[in-house]
Amino acid sequence: MTTIDVPIASDGVASPATGFALGEETAAVLAPVLKAMADPLRLRMLSHISASPSAEACVCDLAELTELSQPTVSHHLKVMREAGLLATQRRGTWVWYSLAPTYRDAVTHLLSSFAPTVVTSRCGPEHPHEVPEADEELATLAKDLAREFPALPDELVLATCRESFAGLARSAGIGDGLFAATAQFARQRLEDLTRDRTGSRPQVLFVCVQNAGRSQLAAAIARSYAGDAVVVRSAGSTPAAQVHPGVQAVLDDLGTAPEAFPKPLTDDAVRAADVVITMGCGDVCPIVPGVRYEDWQVGDPALASEAGVAAIAEDLDNRVRALLEDLTPDLALPTTQ
Structure with a gap:
């Protein structure tokens, strides 16, 4: 197997290296960042910030996700900030956290694509409430909805289905009705995207x-x-x-x-x-x-x-x-x- 270090473009974003294994140098750079994310609470914090309408959150918002003390929450945020995942801005007495621009697309993709795939990939008798073949089901749903909303690009409809599924899967409380709820939620979002206020x-x-x-x-x-x-x-x-x-x-x-x-x-x-x-x-x-x-x-x-x-x-x-x-x-x- 050929290994290659991912070339870094002038803007700091890694170029794709599809079909190649990571080289030693790239793996050494990648591992600490993934390690900084590898904690359930930190993933929830990143998810909360990513899903926030303002794309940011303060410590008080994030402390509501857990029963841990605010200093402990601040420690988790410090770990992710030092790894380069988070950017900060002080306004008054509060510090607001947002995804660092360099990592924003990558983290968003991880949460919206990889996370629901992991959730739904564990199938079998020991996991009776998890749904198999999420990608196929979502692609089928997107095709059906694309026919209902012909004015929208197919890619946007599919992305909306995937994001809707991911957003609902994070709460993990819908169980067997996850895809039905996803269909309803995605349809609502597409209706909102195409709403004509004139006479509606x-x-x-x-x-x-x-x-x-x-x-x-x-x-x-x-x-x-x-x-x-x-x-x-x-x-x-x-x-x-x-x-x-x-x-x-x-x-x-x-x-x-x-x-x-x-x-x-x-x-x-x-x-x-x-x-x-x-x-x-x-x-x-x-x-x-x-x-x-x-x-x-x-x-x-x-x-x-x-x-x-x-x-x-x-x-x-x-x-x-x-x-x-x-x-x-x-x-x-x-x-x-």
């Missing part, structure tokens, strides 16, 4: 960090009132594995359970929305001209009793009704839910 229905995006409580409730209530008159989306910057059990019971009563699974927040969802509503949980969305932003200070159902969840749902019900009356004055709303 109003579109609302509800956002909370985990997309497992408040935003799911608000979206379900809005759908129950508006039906097809309003396009309703929900998402979170750090999606949970599943909807909070107490919230799921309310969603079941509203009849929207099939649509209720946590989804990552994407730029295309924000850009397609007429109104973006955060839930007082500190989530930050990209600022897009022409989009209306509101922040609703609503209690967290994850911390509430059954009666507390009901009270939160009632609060959201009143807020959603007022929103719909503003967006769709001709919509006949019932007196009570």
